[in-house]
Amino acid sequence: xxxxxxxxxxxxxxxxxxxxxxxxxxxxxxxxxxxxxxxxxxxxxxxxxxxxxxxxxxxxxxxxxxxxxxxxxxxxxxxxxxxxxxxxxxxxxxxxxxxxxxxxxxxxxxxxxxxxxxxxxxxxxxxxxxxxxxxxxxxxxxxxxxxxxxxxxxxxxxxxxxxxxxxxxxxxxxxxxxxxxxxxxxxxxxxxxxxxxxxxxxxxxxxxxxxxxxxxxxxxxxxxxxxxxxxxxxxxxxxxxxxxxxxxxxxxxxxxxxxxxxxxxxxxxxxxxxxxxxxxxxxxxxxxxxxxx
Ligand SMILES: [Fe+2]
Ligand SMILES: [Fe+2]
Numbered sequence: 001x002x003x004x005x006x007x008x009x010x011x012x013x014x015x016x017x018x019x020x021x022x023x024x025x026x027x028x029x030x031x032x033x034x035x036x037x038x039x040x041x042x043x044x045x046x047x048x049x050x051x052x053x054x055x056x057x058x059x060x061x062x063x064x065x066x067x068x069x070x071x072x073x074x075x076x077x078x079x080x081x082x083x084x085x086x087x088x089x090x091x092x093x094x095x096x097x098x099x100x101x102x103x104x105x106x107x108x109x110x111x112x113x114x115x116x117x118x119x120x121x122x123x124x125x126x127x128x129x130x131x132x133x134x135x136x137x138x139x140x141x142x143x144x145x146x147x148x149x150x151x152x153x154x155x156x157x158x159x160x161x162x163x164x165x166x167x168x169x170x171x172x173x174x175x176x177x178x179x180x181x182x183x184x185x186x187x188x189x190x191x192x193x194x195x196x197x198x199x200x201x202x203x204x205x206x207x208x209x210x211x212x213x214x215x216x217x218x219x220x221x222x223x224x225x226x227x228x229x230x231x232x233x234x235x236x237x238x239x240x241x242x243x244x245x246x247x248x249x250x251x252x253x254x255x256x257x258x259x260x261x262x263x264x265x266x267x268x269x270x271x272x273x274x275x276x277x278x279x280x281x282x283x284x285x286x287x288x289x290x291x292x293x
Pocket of ligand 1: 067070099100103195199
C-alpha cells in the first residue's frame with residue numbers, strides 16, 4: 001500500500017525548511033511579467049549603441065534559453081524527489097517549475113516589447129551550449145533511473161549551486177552594473193529583481209538538499225566539492241574566456257570574475273557547515289540561514 005504523508009502520524013511538517021520555502025513561494029512567487037511596464041525599455045533600447053544592443057541581446061538570449069532549459073530540466077528532479085518520498089520537498093518543487101516557466105515568459109515578453117522577435121539561437125557562446133545543451137540535461141535526466149544520493153548531488157550542484165548560484169547570479173550582477181548606472185531598461189531590471197528573489201529560493205532548496213544528503217553521509221561533502229570545482233574549472237572558465245564585453249563598462253569582466261569567485265566561495269561555505277550538523281538541525285533551518293530573502 002502506498003504511504004501518504006497526510007495519512008501518517010508524521011503528517012506534513014510545516015516547520016521544515018522545504019515547507020517554509022513553499023510558503024514563501026506562494027507569497028512572493030506570484031508576480032506577473034505582464035504587470036511590468038516595458039514602455040521606457042522600448043525607447044531605451046533604441047537609444048543604445050549597436051555594440052551595447054548586441055552585448056545585451058547576447059545576455060538576454062542566454063538567460064531566455066537558460067530559463068526554458070531549466071524549466072524542462074527540473075522535471076526529473078521533481079520525479080526523483082517524489083520517488084524517494086520527500087513530500088514537503090515535492091510540494092516546494094511544484095512552485096519551482098512554475099517560477100522557471102514564468103521566468104521564460106518574462107524574457108519572451110521583454111523581447112517582444114523591445115521588438116526583437118528574430119531567431120536568437122546563433123547568439124549563445126559555446127560554453128553556454130555545452131552547459132544547457134549537454135551537461136545540465138544529461139545530469140538531470142540521469143535522475144529518471146538513478147535517485148541515489150550521488151546522483152541527487154550531481155544534479156543539485158550542477159543546477160542549483162553552479163547554474164543558478166554562480167552563473168545566473170553573476171548575470172544579474174552584470175545587468176545591474178551596466179544598466180542601473182545609466183538609468184536604462186527599468187522594466188528589464190524590475191523583472192530581473194523579481195527573478196533574483198525567486199532564484200534565492202531555488203538556490204536555497206539546492207543548498208538544503210545537498211546539506212541534508214551530507215548530514216546523512218559526510219563523505220558526500222568531498223564529492224560535492226569535487227563536482228563544483230570541476231564545473232568552475234571547465235564551464236565557468238570557458239565562459240570567462242568566451243564572453244566579450246565592449247558596450248558598457250570596460251572593467252566589467254574583472255568585476256564579474258570577482259563576483260563569480262565570491263558566489264562560489266559563499267556556496268562552498270554553506271555546504272561545509274553541513275558536515276557537522278545533524279539531519280534534524282538541517283531540516284529545521286530557517287530560510288534566512290540558507291540565504292533566502
Ligand atoms: Fe529561473
Ligand atoms: Fe531557478
